[in-house]
Amino acid sequence: MTNSNTDIRSSAEKRSRVSFGIALVVAGLAIYLLFGTSTQPGAMTTFGLNLLGSQAAVVPDLVVPALPAIYLLAAISVFTGAYQLARGIRSTGWLVGILTFTFVTAFLMWGAQDKSFNLTGMLQSSLVRATPIALAALCGVISERTAVINIGIEGIMLMSAQAAVVAATVTGNLYVGLIAAILLGGWVAAFHAFLVIRFKVDQTVSSVAINIFGTGATSFISSRFMQAAGDKLNNSGTFPIIAIPGLSKIPVLGPVLFENNLIVYLTILLVVVMHILLYYTPWGLRTRAVGEHPKAADTLGVNVYLTRYVNVILGGMIAGIGGAYFTIGSVGRFDEIMTAGKGFIGLAAMIFGNWNPIGAYTSSLIFGFADSLQVKLQILRVPIPSEFLLMAPYILTMIILTGVVGRAIPPAADGQPYEK
Amino acid sequence: MSNTTAPNTKEKKRSGIWSELLIPALAVLSGLILGAIVILVSGENPLVAYGALFEGSFGNPLDLVEGLQVYFATGETKELLRAIYPFTESLVTATPYLFAGLSVALGFRCGLFNIGAEGQFFIGALCSAFVGYSIKGLPMIVHLPLAILAGALGGAVWGMIPGYLKARFGAHEVVNTIMMNWIAFRLSDWLLNGPMKSSGFRPVTPNVMETAELPRFFPDPLRFNLGFFLALLAAYLLYWFLFKTTLGFEVRSVGANPDAAKYAGMNIVRNFVLVMFLAGGLAGLAGTAQVLGVDHWVGQGFSAGYGFDAIALALLGKSHPFGVVLSALLFGFLRSGATDMQSMARIPIDIISIIQGMVIVFIAAPDIIRWLYRIREVKKEEAVLTRGWGS
Numbered sequence: 131m132t133n134s135n136t137d138i139r140s141s142a143e144k145r146s147r148v149s150f151g152i153a154l155v156v157a158g159l160a161i162y163l164l165f166g167t168s169t170q171p172g173a174m175t176t177f178g179l180n181l182l183g184s185q186a187a188v189v190p191d192l193v194v195p196a197l198p199a200i201y202l203l204a205a206i207s208v209f210t211g212a213y214q215l216a217r218g219i220r221s222t223g224w225l226v227g228i229l230t231f232t233f234v235t236a237f238l239m240w241g242a243q244d245k246s247f248n249l250t251g252m253l254q255s256s257l258v259r260a261t262p263i264a265l266a267a268l269c270g271v272i273s274e275r276t277a278v279i280n281i282g283i284e285g286i287m288l289m290s291a292q293a294a295v296v297a298a299t300v301t302g303n304l305y306v307g308l309i310a311a312i313l314l315g316g317w318v319a320a321f322h323a324f325l326v327i328r329f330k331v332d333q334t335v336s337s338v339a340i341n342i343f344g345t346g347a348t349s350f351i352s353s354r355f356m357q358a359a360g361d362k363l364n365n366s367g368t369f370p371i372i373a374i375p376g377l378s379k380i381p382v383l384g385p386v387l388f389e390n391n392l393i394v395y396l397t398i399l400l401v402v403v404m405h406i407l408l409y410y411t412p413w414g415l416r417t418r419a420v421g422e423h424p425k426a427a428d429t430l431g432v433n434v435y436l437t438r439y440v441n442v443i444l445g446g447m448i449a450g451i452g453g454a455y456f457t458i459g460s461v462g463r464f465d466e467i468m469t470a471g472k473g474f475i476g477l478a479a480m481i482f483g484n485w486n487p488i489g490a491y492t493s494s495l496i497f498g499f500a501d502s503l504q505v506k507l508q509i510l511r512v513p514i515p516s517e518f519l520l521m522a523p524y525i526l527t528m529i530i531l532t533g534v535v536g537r538a539i540p541p542a543a544d545g546q547p548y549e550k
Numbered sequence: 551m552s553n554t555t556a557p558n559t560k561e562k563k564r565s566g567i568w569s570e571l572l573i574p575a576l577a578v579l580s581g582l583i584l585g586a587i588v589i590l591v592s593g594e595n596p597l598v599a600y601g602a603l604f605e606g607s608f609g610n611p612l613d614l615v616e617g618l619q620v621y622f623a624t625g626e627t628k629e630l631l632r633a634i635y636p637f638t639e640s641l642v643t644a645t646p647y648l649f650a651g652l653s654v655a656l657g658f659r660c661g662l663f664n665i666g667a668e669g670q671f672f673i674g675a676l677c678s679a680f681v682g683y684s685i686k687g688l689p690m691i692v693h694l695p696l697a698i699l700a701g702a703l704g705g706a707v708w709g710m711i712p713g714y715l716k717a718r719f720g721a722h723e724v725v726n727t728i729m730m731n732w733i734a735f736r737l738s739d740w741l742l743n744g745p746m747k748s749s750g751f752r753p754v755t756p757n758v759m760e761t762a763e764l765p766r767f768f769p770d771p772l773r774f775n776l777g778f779f780l781a782l783l784a785a786y787l788l789y790w791f792l793f794k795t796t797l798g799f800e801v802r803s804v805g806a807n808p809d810a811a812k813y814a815g816m817n818i819v820r821n822f823v824l825v826m827f828l829a830g831g832l833a834g835l836a837g838t839a840q841v842l843g844v845d846h847w848v849g850q851g852f853s854a855g856y857g858f859d860a861i862a863l864a865l866l867g868k869s870h871p872f873g874v875v876l877s878a879l880l881f882g883f884l885r886s887g888a889t890d891m892q893s894m895a896r897i898p899i900d901i902i903s904i905i906q907g908m909v910i911v912f913i914a915a916p917d918i919i920r921w922l923y924r925i926r927e928v929k930k931e932e933a934v935l936t937r938g939w940g941s
Contacts, residue, residue, distance in 0.1 A: 332914060335910065338862075341858065344907075346903020475732075477728070515744065518736070521732075528725075528726055
């Protein structure tokens with residue numbers, strides 16, 4: 131029995147090893163064929179490292195000869211692939227990292243040849259764009275760790291976004307707006323929890339109802355009240371950028387990491403806190419136990435229902451912060467259906483990140499990066515439709531879900547109601 | 551033995567149908583009552599609003615009487631057509647709901663949650679529009695079926711991909727269909743701004759040829775067309791497939807208990823792929839009916855909300871094809887009437903989504919309805935809809 135088990139595992143490992151190796155070699159060849167052959171020999175690519183209006187020390191821009199750099203990147207990719215095929219590198223993270231890094235960098239070298247491209251600006255906007263995705267993903271992580279699926283994050287964020295801007299505009303205080311968003315998010319999640327725990331409503335169905343209701347309710351309120359009232363209800367201003375003294379002076383890193391608004395910092399803080407809570411505290415152990423094997427947890431005296439209520443509501447509050455980001459965290463006003471599917475991408479990020487906070491945040495960054503890259507490409511007029519780049523995160527998620535490239539494993543009891 | 555019990559079971563069956571209908575009816579009623587409260591809170595009169603809703607969806611009975619009088623007196627049809635316009639328009643609105651609802655219902659029957667009806671709808675619409683406008687010079691008898699087939703096939707392939715991924719790799723269809731929706735939206739953004747763009751400024755496709763349009767029964771502006779009857783036919787065929795064929799029995803068995811079905815020698819993989827193929831095809835037909843019957847072109851945001859509404863009405867119709875027909879008609883009348891309510895009673899059309907959201911909650915949690923209306927519980931096993939992300 132054990133023998134056949136290890137056989138299966140080793141064959142799966144072998145398959146994953148070979149497919150990774152082939153992927154890297156193919157990527158290397160693709161870099162050479164797609165970008166190398168169509169780059170002018172003498173072309174230089176300029177990466178801007180300074181952000182206008184930032185406090186960071188000014189550094190000279192990075193000017194790279196495009197063609198040699200592309201050849202180097204292609205070589206790195208092929209060499210890593212060959213090494214992987216021959217010997218095998220254990221770390222999936224490194225492989226994915228090398229694959230994306232070489233391909234994306236070569237792509238940028240090619241796309242921005244003879245032009246200037248603001249690298250710092252793009253990294254900064256990646257982080258900002260990743261924020262709502264990350265908050266949605268964290269909401270997913272915390273509730274699915276107790277085996278409650280919540281795909282109503284989109285609806286929760288939409289409602290919180292509206293609550294935040296209205297509360298902040300009426301009171302003139304952005305913090306009141308943030309608190310309103312958090313409370314509303316918590317309440318909606320509590321309703322979801324109540325339906326799925328008390329009435330054992332199908333978790334996906336309940337979430338879908340929240341999405342439909344959220345879209346309808348926010349659009350209703352928006353067109354019935356907010357449009358007529360104009361700025362009286364829908365003009366809150368946004369959280370100011372807080373530059374962290376000292377650290378924000380560092381070139382490149384300063385503007386990217388240390389000149390952001392409250393919600394961006396809060397998100398990073400939440401990731402760290404949630405990681406510590408989940409893996410290093412009794413609460414985290416209980417949470418994970420309830421998600422993996424509720425019966426065993428119950429037998430050992432953990433209150434399964436209470437844990438689920440608490441986590442789902444906490445998740446809703448985090449999604450509430452995510453909603454607040456859309457209005458008082460970025461544009462200062464509410465528009466109908468402004469979340470535009472970020473809640474669903476958050477779910478993808480959660481799966482991509484293997485149901486843990488740091489993984490979820492990292493994958494949100496990748497999605498945010500793809501998002502901001504797409505905007506930059508439109509400016510650079512690269513002859514590739516930006517829509518295809520926007521598809522990449524979705525396609526990646528589907529590939530990850532097939533389990534061919536590193537399998538995502540959900541909590542064992544995910545989606546199942548618990549009966550004593 | 552069977553002879554003596556026959557009348558008894560028949561009676562039981564009849565009362566069963568009534569109790570099946572009771573909960574959905576009460577759920578809709580409760581949704582409407584909550585909607586009335588929302589209207590009241592927003593400072594309008596619910597009676598006026600619902601009056602406008604009724605008139606917008608069924609038409610004004612007085613107009614109809616007058617139209618008939620004019621018709622019989624003079625043979626003039628203008629008044630009569632104006633009177634039946636709201637009613638036919640509701641049926642036009644119900645048509646895509648019907649197809650899309652059947653798509654989701656079929657998925658539920660096999661234990662699959664098809665959230666991707668929206669994307670399949672869009673792809674189906676784009677495929678049928680492409681065949682509709684790009685092929686010229688065919689007679690209608692060839693062109694129209696070809697365009698319909700293209701739409702169905704486009705949706706079917708879009709639906710089959712998550713079905714295959716589920717069957718082969720165990721990748722959960724809920725996530726994959728959501729991802730496929732977004733891929734469909736991005737793809738259509740590109741197509742409508744590039745390869746499929748008409749010569750104007752707006753990102754829309756050219757109009758389909760007249761030979762690819764679903765025939766309309768009345769002169770303009772009435773848009774009532776063959777699509778509605780095709781949808782009814784699809785509902786009947788789906789009923790026949792699910793309840794009268796061996797394959798349909800397999801589909802339902804897999805939905806009820808995949809482990810037992812597997813043990814009985816049924817091919818789970820084949821069933822998943824087949825069901826998602828057919829479900830995608832039905833959703834594709836929803837888009838096709840909308841393009842070929844109503845709009846004649848496709849623009850951005852074409853499929854707005856159909857996918858989620860389809861989930862609502864599949865649940866409301868208890869995933870039974872005939873139940874879906876009833877709930878699609880209900881949604882068609884609500885949506886179509888709400889447009890009038892918006893202009894006459896200043897109630898935004900989004901009130902319908904609020905009502906829908908509440909109806910889903912009530913349908914999914916019948917205990918709430920039973921508690922609200924003090925109905926005794928009938929012990930019955932509830933259909934399992936989804937099973938987590940994993941298997």
